[in-house]
Amino acid sequence: MKMYIAGKWVDKAQTIDVTNPFDGSVIDTVPRGEPSDVEAAIDSAERGAKAMAALSAYERYQIIHRAANLMLERLDDLGRTITLEEGKILAEGMGEAARAAETMVLSAEEAKRITGETLDLSGSSAGAGKFGFTLRVPCGVVAAITPFNFPLNLVCHKVGPALAAGNAIIIKPASDTPLSALKLTEIFVDAGLPEEAIQCVTGSGGVIGDAISSNPKVRKISFTGSRDVGEHICQVAGLKKVTMELGSNAPLIIMPDADLEKVAAATVSSGFANAGQVCISTQRVFASKEIYGDFIDALKPAVEALTTGNPLDEGVKMGPMIRAQDAERVDSWVQEAVSSGASIVTGGTREGTIYAPTILADVAPEMKVACDEIFGPALGVSRIDGIDQAIAMANDTNYGLSAAIFTENLNWALKFAQQVDSGNIHVNWGTQWRADLMPYGGLKESGMGKEGPKYAVEEMTETKMVVIH
Ligand code: NAP
Numbered sequence: 001m002k003m004y005i006a007g008k009w010v011d012k013a014q015t016i017d018v019t020n021p022f023d024g025s026v027i028d029t030v031p032r033g034e035p036s037d038v039e040a041a042i043d044s045a046e047r048g049a050k051a052m053a054a055l056s057a058y059e060r061y062q063i064i065h066r067a068a069n070l071m072l073e074r075l076d077d078l079g080r081t082i083t084l085e086e087g088k089i090l091a092e093g094m095g096e097a098a099r100a101a102e103t104m105v106l107s108a109e110e111a112k113r114i115t116g117e118t119l120d121l122s123g124s125s126a127g128a129g130k131f132g133f134t135l136r137v138p139c140g141v142v143a144a145i146t147p148f149n150f151p152l153n154l155v156c157h158k159v160g161p162a163l164a165a166g167n168a169i170i171i172k173p174a175s176d177t178p179l180s181a182l183k184l185t186e187i188f189v190d191a192g193l194p195e196e197a198i199q200c201v202t203g204s205g206g207v208i209g210d211a212i213s214s215n216p217k218v219r220k221i222s223f224t225g226s227r228d229v230g231e232h233i234c235q236v237a238g239l240k241k242v243t244m245e246l247g248s249n250a251p252l253i254i255m256p257d258a259d260l261e262k263v264a265a266a267t268v269s270s271g272f273a274n275a276g277q278v279c280i281s282t283q284r285v286f287a288s289k290e291i292y293g294d295f296i297d298a299l300k301p302a303v304e305a306l307t308t309g310n311p312l313d314e315g316v317k318m319g320p321m322i323r324a325q326d327a328e329r330v331d332s333w334v335q336e337a338v339s340s341g342a343s344i345v346t347g348g349t350r351e352g353t354i355y356a357p358t359i360l361a362d363v364a365p366e367m368k369v370a371c372d373e374i375f376g377p378a379l380g381v382s383r384i385d386g387i388d389q390a391i392a393m394a395n396d397t398n399y400g401l402s403a404a405i406f407t408e409n410l411n412w413a414l415k416f417a418q419q420v421d422s423g424n425i426h427v428n429w430g431t432q433w434r435a436d437l438m439p440y441g442g443l444k445e446s447g448m449g450k451e452g453p454k455y456a457v458e459e460m461t462e463t464k465m466v467v468i469h
Contacts, residue, residue, distance in 0.1 A: 006044035007195035021087035033203030035211035041199040048168030048196030064108035066191040071101040100153040107160025131468040138166035139219040151177035161456035243449030247373040248401035250431035251394040256290040258406035264298040270430025276377035280402035320353035330376035400443035402431040
């Protein structure tokens with residue numbers, strides 16, 4: 001496919017291969033953009049932002065709604081594209097495409113709900129007799145830098161709210177998975193968006209990233225990706241707004257009163273969906289000492305039932321990782337844990353990009369599988385003794401994106417919710433759960449700012465204070 005800059009589909013002599021992670025075959029190519037392409041996109045987006053500002057809220061709603069309908073019409077193609085470029089099983093690819101269309105509907109609705117507030121200025125001694133109110137206005141040009149693992153829905157979480165709020169948007173999709181974002185761009189062009197209000201620039205983040213992040217005409221960066229790239233973007237961004245949706249090593253606590261069959265089912269879906277390449281994947285499982293052995297006995301057959309293979313084949317429950325080097329990295333972390341005293345309950349083998357769904361037992365906090373983000377299909381189980389230790393272990397990390405507890409005890413559940421430093425807390429389900437309308441984002445090094453269309457619109461608008469004297 002071509003990239004979309006200044007209202008035109010643009011090619012380049014240099015291209016990037018987009019490959020199927022399962023077999024390495026080339027499914028398409030995209031242009032290898034350069035910093036000069038970014039500049040052209042930003043200059044055009046400034047004009048696009050003016051065109052957006054001239055639309056009424058209802059017109060923005062209509063365009064985004066039309067785009068959502070086009071997504072539904074093209075759902076099969078979008079779902080298959082996600083699976084082909086990202087490697088998740090087709091059921092998950094179709095699920096992501098359906099969620100993405102819903103994210104767009106939610107965003108369209110938010111276009112009609114952007115309000116300010118009136119202020120009683122007489123509450124301050126200087127304010128008697130004055131009338132005050134706030135206006136929410138678009139930031140102008142918003143940049144969306146997105147990761148490989150949800151190549152459509154996470155792009156929609158930025159594009160939908162940015163346009164709903166009246167901004168122009170520049171998308172920089174992950175180089176492994178740019179096709180879904182380009183197809184979304186095509187949909188917005190077909191839906192009648194002002195042509196310069198959307199730009200999609202493909203190319204290596206290491207080469208074109210700084211040209212986006214450092215440009216003062218970009219007034220807001222919404223980034224989803226790894227912690228280190230996020231920190232780099234913050235360093236070069238200068239004086240502009242940023243939202244950072246970063247990584248995690250999410251903890252799941254199992255108290256002695258939990259229903260272990262339910263926990264095992266939740267752990268499988270929470271730890272191994274998309275081959276564990278989800279920012280809120282369950283990575284650190286802390287099982288109470290009373291049920292530790294029984295839990296592992298319940299989890300092992302459920303994990304072993306995850307058949308791996310070609311994600312397009314029916315019956316396959318888990319596909320490949322995005323790159324062979326990532327599967328090799330997961331393997332080296334598993335081997336490091338084993339050499340430091342952990343044991344493999346199941347898995348621990350690699351075939352190309354496919355890493356067998358893996359459970360490690362007796363994991364210690366200093367092992368890489370516990371203290372770094374593994375972002376792959378392996379989780380570690382450790383023993384805990386009581387709610388206080390559970391909370392301490394959950395908090396023993398630089399991250400804080402999602403945390404979960406299984407218990408029937410309301411006091412334990414509430415204590416966990418209050419004391420664990422995490423942007424999302426789940427009681428009686430795993431860490432990997434999200435409704436696209438909820439406020440979603442991390443604490444600590446998992447990032448700052450919230451997504452979910454209502455909350456992203458707040459992040460992508462500015463407040464002006466008006467005082468009538
Ligand atoms: P990544 O390597 O950080 O890449 C994310 C995006 O940043 C890609 O588009 C990448 O482009 C771009 N990029 C790379 N270097 C850049 C630079 N110097 N300046 C600007 N942009 C740059 O992350 P990933 O491997 O795609 O995704 C996995 C990570 O995302 C995990 O850590 C995961 O936890 C996190 N994540 C977080 C959330 C959340 O909501 N909190 C959701 C999903 C994923 P290239 O592809 O061209 O390098």
